[in-house]
Amino acid sequence: MIGFLRMFVFGLIGMTVAYWLLRIYFRSTRREELEKDWAAEHPDGGDPGARDAYIEAGMARYGKSLALKLIWLVYVIPTLAVFVLAFLMNQH
Secondary structure, three states, X not given: OHXXXXXXXXXXXXXXXXXXXXXXXXXXXXXXXXXXXXXXXXXXXXXXHHHHHHHHHHHHHHHHHHHHHHXXXXXXXXXXXXXXXXXXXXXX
């Protein structure tokens, strides 16, 4: 039982680290994409305040969808996979 708890705690720590690393990476790539979109639409640079507002609005929309996807990708799917594997291994 203690081994299971240890695996659970270290697994949770590992999944949390993976969640934050993926979140930082995906947000930075989305921000770069928004900056490139702005630069393509405004070759002269445009208004810096409007550019910042455009990027922040895009990041706010993206942040909501990203969090839910990452929770499924990092926490739910691996946890279910471990439980299914443990169940299947104990059936035989």
